[in-house]
Amino acid sequence: MVRFRLTSLGMVLLLAACGAQPNSSTASTAAPEEAVTITFWHGQSGVLGQRLQALVDQFNSTHKIHVNASFEGSYTSGQLQQKIVAAIQAGTPPDLAQVPGPADAAQFVKANAVTPVQQFVDSPDGFSASQLKDFYGPFLDDNRLVVKGKKELVSWPLSKSVSVLYYNPTIVQQAGVSSPPRTWDQFQQDLLAVKRSTSAVPLEWTPDLYYFWAAYMRGNGGDILSGSLDKAAFNNDKGIAALQYEANLVLSDKTAVVTKGFDWQNDFANGKVAYSVSTSVSLPYIEQAMPASGKFQIGEASLPAGSVKAGNTLFGNNLLIFNKAPQNHQRAAWLFMKWLTDTDQTVAWALASGYLPLRTSGLNSPTYQQKVAADPRLSVPLAAVSSGAEGVQASADWNKIQPILNDMVIAALAGRKTPQQAVSDAADKVNTILSGY
Amino acid sequence: MPTKRLRRPLLYVTMTVAGVLMAFPFVWMVLTSLKSESEATIFPPHLLPQSWLFGNYLQAWRSAPFARYFVNSGIIAIGQTALGLSTSALAAYALARMRVPGKRVIFGILIATLMIPPEATLIPNYITIQRLHWYDTYFALIIPFGASVLSIFLLRQAFLQVPHELYEAAVLDGCSHARYLAQIVLPLSRSAVAVVGLLTFIRGWNDFQWPLIVTSSESVRPVQVGLSIFQSDVSTQFQLLMAGTMMAVIPILLLFLIAQRQLVQGISRAGLR
């Protein structure tokens, strides 16, 4: 389903190289680069892996530092974590690795295996406060964890995406809906309208705690864990209402159909579905799955808002430096990370991968603006980010909590438990885990 | 007897039905490897490709250094098979025919190791590999699988079937255990040896997880790891993945065709008496 040609990355890189100077947006580095070779483990296979490697090659050819990047297992299926955990056990972690999110970073921090990047950000190699503002706040927040009592930047963002609402404009118009729903209630009405006036499936998606229980709950001011990350905070009317909403769509309104994995994409691409919820990265893949005869322009919008905000969720992956690496390796890793997220590179990676540019200067760069002009949908995810998107809470126990919450959602959607019961059961389990057994 | 006349055709029919059931997903795989990207995932699914894109194979081959990967797979599989057969045959013979004190205990421990789930062995083996400085080398890929309890088990069963009178006769001729094993027992157990060799090779050829764990460089990675080039976070290029998988299967198919004869060769006992 991937259609990006390597040539388009080549063109983008060319443009980037001919464009602004590489380090124009940062302060001059204190000390010159040392020529070291560092190891970088990542979980990008396939086409994304090739594109990442292209960026790495570009770095290697323009710097004294040499980065040995290798694919070490998919980061979405646990393979990369497997290798990192094993390496930590053996005392031989790489210098730098890609990690899924704050939860995994939290685990490695707890294991005392990580050098938080804050020290590099604060060093002459880093950023001034105003320079740091160039990055989208939520992306950096996603990488802040409490270390020794202080909240600081532990990992550094690399790829970021956000949950969005996709819709089929033709079907939606047929149902008399003129614009994407601003609120959840509006969304429910729109789905019913689609069911009444068309033969399409109003909503088809693969649900889990993110799509969209957490979004609904956070949109109304609730959250999953308490601020101190030691208690469940969803066992209240906000959490129950969020679950009840979804359950209603599936079980009583019967406007929603549940699928597994990426299965909804095919139905959506074949024009059978009005709405779906997924990440901003999915867009090109849905487009590729469209049959030649039935192509249409997919609509993209932020998730509906609750009373407080639209509770969009951040996804993607981050970069992490291990403290077993020698000091000069660590610094080299930081310099590489910094380069990789510099304006031109973040634009190149965003355009090549479907993830979002990490900085406002990236959004505003001529290259990206050109793309936005050609396809205004590209600005939707970033707008969603700015309106208050959050990633998962950085609890080291998150990987244990996530399946419980997923089961809770599925149990309610399958009608096996009432939302109240499901939430209560889940909260009990979560609290047991958080208290340490 | 009338039933006898029905028997043959019935057998053929059964074999064919079984063959279709066994081969069907495989056929699907082959056909998918010749489809275009969107055709591969269309619904309702088409059986035959609209246009037969044999170029998919070329594209798959070019997507990654598959020549190197195939060489590596070969080295790994052949290494494991050669090493595995040697160590297992020796051990199986000792357990079957030699008087070794503590034999039963040893055999029991070996069987016990079969029951350890692979998850539990991953980390300690990784640590061992690192300590031996074998990370990212062929040693790490071959040696850990250079002995297999399964092989020992199977070969031991086969060796036990070789009649003991042969040994007595050999001893009278001044034969040592080693010679007896090499010149009498092994040839008589050809079928079992072929099975063990084939199964070891297949396991080594198709292994994905261990090579991924103990290597980082393309220069030692096998084909199975290389096939991950067709899958990324958000999508899978099914048609290329199937083409790549087909390419990976062909060497094993050839090996099986060659080994088949050994597998089913009956042993005529007439010459032994």
Add this chain to the structure above:
Amino acid sequence: MRPVAGAAPLEAVSPPEPIRPASPKARRRREALEGYLFLCPALVIIGLFYVYPALYSFYVSLFRWEVVQEAFVGLRNYAHLLHDPDFGHSMLLSIVYVAGSVPIEIAIGLALALLLHQGLRARAFFRLLYFLPYITSQVALSLVWGWIFNAQYGVANAVLRLVHLPPQGWLLANNGASSVWQVASGGHLHAPDAAPPSLALASIMLVTVWFYVGFHTVVYLSGLSAIPTEVTEAARIDGAAGFSLFRYITFPLLTPTTYFLLIIATIGAMTSFNIVYILGGGGVQAGCGGNPLETTKVAALFIFDRFWCQTELGYASAAAFVLSLVILALTVLNVRAVGRRVAFAD
């Protein structure tokens, strides 16, 4: 009459003392040393890469060990396991999985081997066909099966449609396999029935059987070919034919093979991971723990989840150890059932 070469070996007779001038004691010692020498290479490798990890694993299981070693907790992980309903459920699913797939695998494998042994034409071709699944990468084939069973665009449902049967959720279906004729309505998820296996697990069992049948066929063929023709000829002369030939001669002579396959297949199924992970596992959204409602979370998936997704190495190691003990128990059962007529040692 001497025991026939191909018969299931009874307690083997120890060879008579050779006519040699060397003292029997010295000779025995020499043989023992030689025996150890023969065993050495295999034992070193197995000791290093199987026995040591098992011991290390047990060591880890005695600690609270998430990513790094923390406090010593003795057998607390094990106690926790015994009270963990998820683990109990996983073990149950594993046993269902084994009971449902292993006997069928072996039976079909034997049947196919017998078919191939009949000397029919084109048997080499069919031999290849039956063995094809086993030699192909499990990952790729599981993906194909995932496709076939896809509730929306899979071939399985397309076939059902052809014969006017309602489509099933297959790998998503948590309703019992026995209720396969229930109409799917509304969403694609159903409340699970009381007893496993769910249709999802049953589908995975089907794929497992399909995948491994070739292995059993090949091993049985090897066993069949080891039966000397004189034996079957003698039996035929005595009037045995068809089924009785099978029952009284062939099958008993295959006992060692059956014994071997039963043990290996049981152990394999209990630790089996690849197929179940791809067809019934979660990936990013379900957090690698098994499909929604976890009716496919066999023990191997549970352990994988605890090791790498929830990163509780101590707890996971304990679970792995308990799984080993269960497999040991099952193996002993198998040995008792079939092993009567097979020599375990000289």
